[in-house]
Structure formats: structure tokens, C-alpha cells
Amino acid sequence: MKLTDDEQAMLDGKEGLAKQKAMELLVKYGEALGAERLVDTNNICGGVVGATPFVRKFEAKAGSFDAVFSEFQLDSREVVEVPKVKAFTCSLIQGMDPAHWQMQGVEPGAYELNMRHEWFCTRIGIQLMNTCTPYLLGNVPVKGEHCAWMESSAVVYCNSVFGARTNTEGHESTGAAMLTGKIPYWGYHLAENRLGTHLVDVEFDAKSVMDWGLLGYYVGEIVQERIPVLNGVRQVPNLSRLKHCGAAAASSGGVEMYHIVGITPEAHSMEEAFGKKKPVATLKFGKAERKEAYDNLNSSAKDTNVDLVVLGCPHYSIEQLWEACKLIEGNRVHSNTNLWIFTPRAIKDIADRNGYTEIITNAGATLMTDTCPALGQVSPKGVKVAVTDSAKQAHYLPAIMGLQVWFGSQEECIQAAITGRWRGELK
Ligand code: F3S
Secondary structure, X not given: OEOOHHHXXXXXXXXXXXXXXXXXXXXXXXXXXXXXXXXXOOOXXXXXXXXXXXXXXXXXXXXXXXXXXXXXXOOOOOOOOOOOOOOOEEEOOOOOOOOOOOOOOOOHHHHHHHHHHHHHHHHOOOEOOOOOOHHHHOOOOOOOOEOEEOOHHHHHHHHHHHOOEOOEOOHHHHHHHHHHOEEEOOHHHOHHHHOOOEEEEEOOOOOOHHHHHHHHHHHHHHHOOOOEEXXXXXXXXXHHHHHHHHHHHHHHOOOOOOEEOOOOOOOOOHHHHHOOOOOOEEEEEOHHHHHHXXXXXXXXXXXXXXXXXXXXXXXXXXXXXXXXXXXXXXXXXXXXXXXXXXXXXXXXXXXXXXXXXXXXXXXXXEEEOOXXXXXXXXXXXXXXXXXXXXXXXXXXXXXXXXOEEEEOOHHHHHHHHHHOEOOOOOO
């Protein structure tokens, strides 16, 4: 791999041991991927490995997060003192909400570790966003900007909606990138790897967030990790719809980028979306395909008595909270169920000031931050049946938490929370 002078200097240890180890890791990683060089990045969404039971045991023995970072993110047995990050770095979702950890069934030891983890992150200069939707909090990369993002729903949004460039990175590569401001130049960083592969004729007029989730889920399952080009979309989808579409496609498949002809920034036309390539296959999304995706997402559930309703995957925007509050206000969550809504901490601050948190709390529901059931594996005790408006949670919760899960619209989910019964259907 060809290195620039500043990269070589870091590799030679001229900026200290931690950056040297980080460069060694990036060079090994880049060479394994066939990258010819590194590229500058000043936009990392990753963080420090957090409050898993394994890390907890390790930290207890090793005695510091410097040791955790060295072992798990710099691949170094030798403990190095981690310096302040060089690149702008936002933390991703964590294992618990520090304000509701007991309700989430988290043990005190894990909570204490989480707080030490937060302290360490701020010590090295990581922005404590603790969300999979950093773009809701002002991290909005511009077209062509090289990023190193980690979480799948964030990655697909970054590539597709912003036209910024990232691969799905891991803890190790984002850890090294935040210290050096470098990431291997391969995959989605290269223009030629961003062209569409599959043409999708969108025949069903997707309007709602739920429809966009179904569209993403159906297409992701077929194209897997390739790049679908959606053609025929009549109404411009807003942030919530694209957020749900990408998250769903990244769950049923491994979609890291999609185009929507006439809408997303690298698909002003079909020619731009595909370049000189021809689609390897053409598929359609009509009524039958929508129903197929809906049936698949609802295949795990039988019992219509609902224990838990989960909203906010990916984390809810303030617009979605506003919509939810209009449906919740003046109602009461059924005594046999729980309604948990997830949003970034900074959005909750706005919700507090707007009176939304009060509306949610008065209804007996809870507005949570920093985590989600699928990633944090948090839930109230004894939950068997959950309901969600997120195709991503509906995809993962049966496998990760062993739950029966119903998928539907935000309105159906909130009705389920109020009545304690699932009555959703595809309309
Ligand atoms: Fe975000 Fe958790 Fe969903 S990380 S995309 S809220 S599974």
C-alpha cells in the first residue's frame, strides 16, 4: 500500500504509540482488502466497544478502558494510552439508557461500566451522540465526503441519501480511523463501486413509512448486498421514509447503498445510476410483493395479546415523536403492556421542551434514549409478544430475543399499546 508522508510518519511512531498501532492496523486491513491507499476522513461514526458482559469482565481484570481499546480496537496486548481523537467522531448506539437502565433490566455492574465508558469517550474527544441516526443531530456529510461509519442503517443512509462515501466499518477500523483520520480507500469510496446493479420497478405507490419499510425489506431480501435502483417513485419520500427503507433493506439483505431515480444524489437519471453497466436483473415491487414482505415480517407472531410496543428504530426524529404524541395524547397504555419509544438524547431534549415527554409519560409510556431492544437486548421482564413499526426490529427481535413480533404502522402500534391487543392488517 502506498502511504503519504504523514501516514508514514504515524506508522513510524512519530505521533506516538497509539497512532502507530492504529496505522499498523489500517495498513493490514487495507492490504487484506486490496486497497492501494488510504483516504483522509474527518467523519467517524463508531466509538469504543462498550458494556457487553465480555468487555465488563475484561475491563475488571485489565483495570482501564485504555486496555479495552488497546485489545479490541488496536489489536494490541500492550496497553497504550489512548490520545484525543484526530477525526470528528460520533458515538453510536449503546447498550442501555442511563436514565432507564433498571426498567430495561440492566444490572448495576453493567450500568457502572457504561458510565465509565461514557467518561472514557468524552476524555478522548468522542461526541456522545449515542445513536444510529447521527444525521438527526447535525452530522450531515456532503456528497462525496469520505466517512467511516459503522451501523448498517446509518451506512445505507450516508451512501444513498447524502451521496457521502462509507463502507460498513467495524470497531477496529473506526477506532484506528478516529486516531489517524484515515481509512482504506476501497469499496464504496470508489465511484465505480457505487453504480446500480438491480433495477426495481416500483409499481406500488409507496406513501407511508410502513410502505417504505416494506419496499426496503422486499428489495433487500432479493438483492442482498448489491445496489438496487428504484425507478417509478412518484412521491418524494421524506427523511423518516428513507430511514426506514434503508434500515429494512440492510436487515433483510446487506444493502449499503440504493438509488432512487430522480431523487437521490447519484441518480438524476437511470444512466447516472447504472453508468455504462446494464442491470443484472429487473424486479418489481407491486401489491403482491408488498404483501409478501408484510407476511414475512409478521410470520413470527400468533398471540395477539401484546406485552411490549417498540417505536423508534432507527431512532425516531422529532417529526415522528410529534406524530406519535398526537395519537397518544389523552390515552393510557394498557396495564398489560409497555410502550417504549427510542430517540437520540438530543432529540429528547427538544421533546422535553415541547411537552412531548410529558404526553408520553402521562400515558404510561416511556421515552428512552441511547439504545434499542435489538442492539441493547433490553426489554421488560417476561415479554413474549412485541409490536413494532420497524421492519428492522421485526426482523431481528424474534432471533435475538426469542420474541413473537407483529409489524405494522405507527398508528396500529400505538393502538396496540392502548388496547393491549394486536389488530393490525395490511390495507
Ligand atoms: Fe438503530 Fe437499533 Fe434500529 S441501532 S437502526 S434502533 S436496531
